Amino acid sequence: METAALRAVGLVKEYRRGRAVDGVDLTVRTGERVGLLGPNGAGKTTTILMSLGVVTPDAGSVEIFGHRLPRARPTAMAEVGFAAGYLPLPNQMRVIEYLRMFGRLYGLRRADDAAQAALERFGVGHLARALGTELSSGQKTLVGIVKAVLHEPRLLVLDEPTASLDPDVAQRVRTGLGDLCAEHATALLVTSHNMVEVERLCERVVFLARGRVVADGTPSDIAHRFGRDGLEGVFLHLARDEEAA
Numbered sequence: 001m002e003t004a005a006l007r008a009v010g011l012v013k014e015y016r017r018g019r020a021v022d023g024v025d026l027t028v029r030t031g032e033r034v035g036l037l038g039p040n041g042a043g044k045t046t047t048i049l050m051s052l053g054v055v056t057p058d059a060g061s062v063e064i065f066g067h068r069l070p071r072a073r074p075t076a077m078a079e080v081g082f083a084a085g086y087l088p089l090p091n092q093m094r095v096i097e098y099l100r101m102f103g104r105l106y107g108l109r110r111a112d113d114a115a116q117a118a119l120e121r122f123g124v125g126h127l128a129r130a131l132g133t134e135l136s137s138g139q140k141t142l143v144g145i146v147k148a149v150l151h152e153p154r155l156l157v158l159d160e161p162t163a164s165l166d167p168d169v170a171q172r173v174r175t176g177l178g179d180l181c182a183e184h185a186t187a188l189l190v191t192s193h194n195m196v197e198v199e200r201l202c203e204r205v206v207f208l209a210r211g212r213v214v215a216d217g218t219p220s221d222i223a224h225r226f227g228r229d230g231l232e233g234v235f236l237h238l239a240r241d242e243e244a245a
């Protein structure tokens with residue numbers, strides 16, 4: 001079997017108030033760009049956090065480039081970049097210091113150069129000397145994305161990367177991500193509530209609803225299967241199904 005960037009099989013997570021994830025299989029092939037979609041509370045973040053070994057699954061298995069979690073997590077994570085709006089940045093560090101710290105953790109010899117290049121790629125080179133306290137929420141999001149791509153990971157996992165960004169910046173981030181993935185054949189797993197974004201960035205989408213995979217395919221195949229014009233229509237259909245359940 002081909003070694004996938006991510007292969008999660010039969011993931012289950014039970015919380016006090018119910019089953020957040022209920023037997024999810026999720027594969028991202030090397031160099032493939034996959035969108036993970038679904039209504040609020042569908043289990044996307046929990047699936048991502050289990051895939052990264054941050055949350056321990058009650059059942060199921062995860063491999064990243066063939067490295068099985070949790071045992072091989074340190075080796076696996078060297079290949080992964082992760083960013084999410086909910087990850088905090090230190091207030092009292094300058095952006096360049098923060099990125100340098102991660103660059104060194106990743107063993108980059110020219111951490112500052114890599115950090116500056118990644119900041120420029122996402123249009124925020126001017127923020128290098130800013131303190132965490134001096135950043136807007138959108139700027140913090142951008143620095144988080146820069147941190148995630150610094151070491152040119154082979155798998156990039158982004159949980160709602162453009163949620164706090166204005167439409168112009170969000171578009172630049174999409175372009176930056178698309179270019180980066182194309183240049184380095186980076187695999188991408190991204191959650192978003194922006195269907196246009198997912199249609200532009202992803203070759204394949206996986207829809208979750210109530211902790212289960214309810215559709216998996218190319219955006220156009222899925223739209224066709226549900227008899228809709230695009231992913232937005234599929235999303236609304238699934239979300240309303242959810243409300244009725």
Ligand SMILES: Nc1ncnc2c1ncn2[C@@H]1O[C@H](COP(=O)(O)OP(=O)(O)OP(=O)(O)O)[C@@H](O)[C@H]1O
Nearest residue numbers: 015016017020038039040041042043044045046047
């Ligand atoms: N740490 C936790 N403890 C208890 N319940 C949790 C925890 N994390 C998530 N849940 C519950 O698990 C379910 C799935 O949550 P999750 O955050 O994975 O959904 P999501 O699809 O990412 O939603 P959103 O689009 O709103 O971010 C929700 O019902 C949520 O209340």
